[in-house]
Amino acid sequence: MIPDLPEGMDQIKGFLAEDEAQALYDHARAASALGPVLEIGSYCGKSTIYLGLACRAANGTVFALDHHRGSEEHQQGEFFHDPDLYDGSEGLMDTFREFRRNIRTAGLDDVVVPVVAGSEAAARHWRTPLGMVFIDGGHSLDAALTDYRCWEPHLVRGGILAIHDIFEDAHAGGQAPYAVYRMACASGLFEVLGRVNSLGILRRL
Numbered sequence: 001m002i003p004d005l006p007e008g009m010d011q012i013k014g015f016l017a018e019d020e021a022q023a024l025y026d027h028a029r030a031a032s033a034l035g036p037v038l039e040i041g042s043y044c045g046k047s048t049i050y051l052g053l054a055c056r057a058a059n060g061t062v063f064a065l066d067h068h069r070g071s072e073e074h075q076q077g078e079f080f081h082d083p084d085l086y087d088g089s090e091g092l093m094d095t096f097r098e099f100r101r102n103i104r105t106a107g108l109d110d111v112v113v114p115v116v117a118g119s120e121a122a123a124r125h126w127r128t129p130l131g132m133v134f135i136d137g138g139h140s141l142d143a144a145l146t147d148y149r150c151w152e153p154h155l156v157r158g159g160i161l162a163i164h165d166i167f168e169d170a171h172a173g174g175q176a177p178y179a180v181y182r183m184a185c186a187s188g189l190f191e192v193l194g195r196v197n198s199l200g201i202l203r204r205l
């Protein structure tokens, strides 16, 4: 259903269900007509590749924002820590190397523009209106709120806001993305398009 999907997508580290990948692809492809796509929280580039394939098909661009030092849950001793992505010489997580390899292997170097920075720093002088914003960054309430507040204002009318990892049940996952999703739903700024698995999708009015 997704043309030109590279071999070995299931080998790429990341957390994205198949139906969510398809929904991201479809929305990114349509929203590219309105402006570039911004992804917040690229990790090793799995979702970035789906967005990138969509944007390539629509002559669009993906800005892939991530400081590549891992979110809270990726740090040493935390549940989602992956020792392969830990740079012992720096004493820090480093997902950028893996990210670049995956984007290059997928042939998307000319579609995906990495922005290696924190959300707030990257947003400070941002002036480009966006066709789609995909929030999949840090899952602390502070990080998720910052991502929403920094980037929601840059969405054009008709643009898509997608939020990953929405779990009503606290046993299934952290509650910060859900809190931000509810905030967006209640803001009056969006039409709620609904849910695909843990992905919430809204359209800017």
Ligand code: MG
Binding pocket: 015, 136, 164, 165
């Ligand atoms: Mg996620």
